[in-house]
Amino acid sequence: xxxxxxxxxxxxxxxxxxxxxxxxxxxxxxxxxxxxxxxxxxxxxxxxxxxxxxxxxxxxxxxxxxxxxxxxxxxxxxxxxxxxxxxxxxxxxxxxxxxxxxxxxxxxxxxxxxxxxxxxxxxxxxxxxxxxxxxxxxxxxxxxxxxxxxxxxxxxxxxxxxxxxxxxxxxxxxxxxxxxxxxxxxxxxxxxxxxxxxxxxxxxxxxxxxxxxxxxxxxxxxxxxxxxxxxxxxxxxxxxxxxx
Amino acid sequence: xxxxxxxxxxxxxxxxxxxxxxxxxxxxxxxxxxxxxxxxxxxxxxxxxxxxxxxxxxxxxxxxxxxxxxxxxxxxxxxxxxxxxxxxxxxxxxxxxxxxxxxxxxxxxxxxxxxxxxxxxxxxxxxxxxxxxxxxxxxxxxxxxxxxxxxxxxxxxxxxxxxxxxxxxxxxxxxxxxxxxxxxxxxxxxxxxxxxxxxxx
Numbered sequence: 001x002x003x004x005x006x007x008x009x010x011x012x013x014x015x016x017x018x019x020x021x022x023x024x025x026x027x028x029x030x031x032x033x034x035x036x037x038x039x040x041x042x043x044x045x046x047x048x049x050x051x052x053x054x055x056x057x058x059x060x061x062x063x064x065x066x067x068x069x070x071x072x073x074x075x076x077x078x079x080x081x082x083x084x085x086x087x088x089x090x091x092x093x094x095x096x097x098x099x100x101x102x103x104x105x106x107x108x109x110x111x112x113x114x115x116x117x118x119x120x121x122x123x124x125x126x127x128x129x130x131x132x133x134x135x136x137x138x139x140x141x142x143x144x145x146x147x148x149x150x151x152x153x154x155x156x157x158x159x160x161x162x163x164x165x166x167x168x169x170x171x172x173x174x175x176x177x178x179x180x181x182x183x184x185x186x187x188x189x190x191x192x193x194x195x196x197x198x199x200x201x202x203x204x205x206x207x208x209x210x211x212x213x214x215x216x217x218x219x220x221x222x223x224x225x226x227x228x229x230x231x232x233x234x235x236x237x238x239x240x241x242x243x244x
Numbered sequence: 245x246x247x248x249x250x251x252x253x254x255x256x257x258x259x260x261x262x263x264x265x266x267x268x269x270x271x272x273x274x275x276x277x278x279x280x281x282x283x284x285x286x287x288x289x290x291x292x293x294x295x296x297x298x299x300x301x302x303x304x305x306x307x308x309x310x311x312x313x314x315x316x317x318x319x320x321x322x323x324x325x326x327x328x329x330x331x332x333x334x335x336x337x338x339x340x341x342x343x344x345x346x347x348x349x350x351x352x353x354x355x356x357x358x359x360x361x362x363x364x365x366x367x368x369x370x371x372x373x374x375x376x377x378x379x380x381x382x383x384x385x386x387x388x389x390x391x392x393x394x395x396x397x398x399x400x401x402x403x404x405x406x407x408x409x410x411x412x413x414x415x416x417x418x419x420x421x422x423x424x425x426x427x428x429x430x431x432x433x434x435x436x437x438x439x440x441x442x443x444x445x
Contacts, residue, residue, distance in 0.1 A: 006422065007418050007419075007422060010418065010421060010422050010425070011403075011418070014396065014402075014403065014421075016402065016403050041429055041433060042425060044433070045425055045428055045429055045432065045433070046397060048378055048432060049378070049382070049393065049397040049398065049428070050397045050398060050400075051375075051378075053375050054375055054378055054379055054382075054398070055276075055280045055398065056279060056280050056283040056284070056289075056292075057276075057279075058275055058276050058279045059279075059289065059293055062275070062279065062293055062296065062297070063272075063275055065297060066272070066275065066296070066297055066300045066301075067268070067272070069297060069300070069301055070264065070267070070268065070300065070301070070304055071264045071304070072264065132297075132301070
């Protein structure tokens with residue numbers, strides 16, 4: 001008796017044979033001890049390699065980093081849009097459109113409007129960060145030569161605000177750095193520029209976004225986010241402490 | 245599965261959600277599989293993380309080229325391109341020297357102690373060690389064979405899907421898989437294989 005092409009044994013194991021060939025190979029296996037032993041070995045190997053214990057689990061934080069690096073779908077707290085039906089997605093989109101429309105009519109100053117707009121734009125467009133990295137030693141030099149001052153870019157992961165990356169933006173008629181952090185699944189944009197005349201230590205809320213301002217050294221900082229005001233104060237404290 | 249009230253993901257009549265949401269819905273569920281594949285492709289935890297992250301960003305940027313079909317296969321194809329771009333010339337060089345010689349004596353010896361059957365309680369106690377050993381053996385396989393093996397045995401992909409992910413004909417998938425299993429058997433089931441070789445000799 002001629003043994004079939006050994007490839008057919010693999011194909012049988014992998015469920016890739018049509019019915020006629022399944023019948024042919026199975027009939028052969030019943031009469032050929034060598035091929036039967038070979039097939040048993042293939043099955044045995046399959047059991048070993050397909051063992052779920054061999055799989056490598058996704059490292060902690062990778063899912064969040066990828067989600068953070070992708071353009072945001074929304075600015076609400078729901079961490080996994082995948083759980084939403086499209087109806088909910090549509091409602092969120094409508095909510096966003098509404099939020100976007102409001103800043104132009106609100107009473108906040110031009111600069112704050114621009115920062116909120118920049119924050120929202122960074123979430124909507126595929127442009128949260130120009131340089132996605134959680135390594136502060138990468139973000140800081142990246143700004144060199146692009147702006148004429150050097151903002152600190154501390155990683156505040158220990159305080160619950162992992163660094164996501166950096167971006168250049170245009171606010172108040174100048175190119176400014178945006179340093180991007182994450183708070184759970186919320187985004188925090190930090191803008192910085194050489195100190196002007198704005199009073200220090202303000203917190204204000206506008207259209208669901210909170211802005212926190214502080215001055216450190218000769219730079220003015222603004223953090224913009226939709227996290228709770230308390231969280232943003234905490235962020236400011238962590239940032240100031242880390243860069244003092 | 246998902247509730248029946250939910251609209252289909254792909255279909256002309258449905259209201260189209262934004263690409264950010266749709267991408268997450270379709271692709272993020274495959275993060276575990278993507279990481280596992282990357283981990284076995286790269287044999288390095290932190291490189292695997294980088295490659296997976298890069299792959300998801302690249303996949304999002306080219307999401308408009310996604311034309312339906314299994315999202316996992318589409319994502320995997322991008323992932324392995326990310327990895328290949330990263331290693332570039334190095335991989336091409338390695339491919340030329342693919343042979344049994346890449347299984348070192350030390351690796352073979354390390355494997356020789358592995359029990360072939362793991363059904364007894366004693367052996368299941370040694371399970372953790374065995375997992376490391378099998379992972380080590382898989383890591384020792386030359387790349388195209390290792391990749392094909394992972395896609396088939398761990399990801400349960402069909403030959404056709406593997407062919408589309410790796411960009412080779414189905415015949416090549418089959419021969420790579422057979423070769424991978426042959427090498428694996430040599431390392432994991434040394435006694436039996438030795439016996440067969442004697443018979444053949």
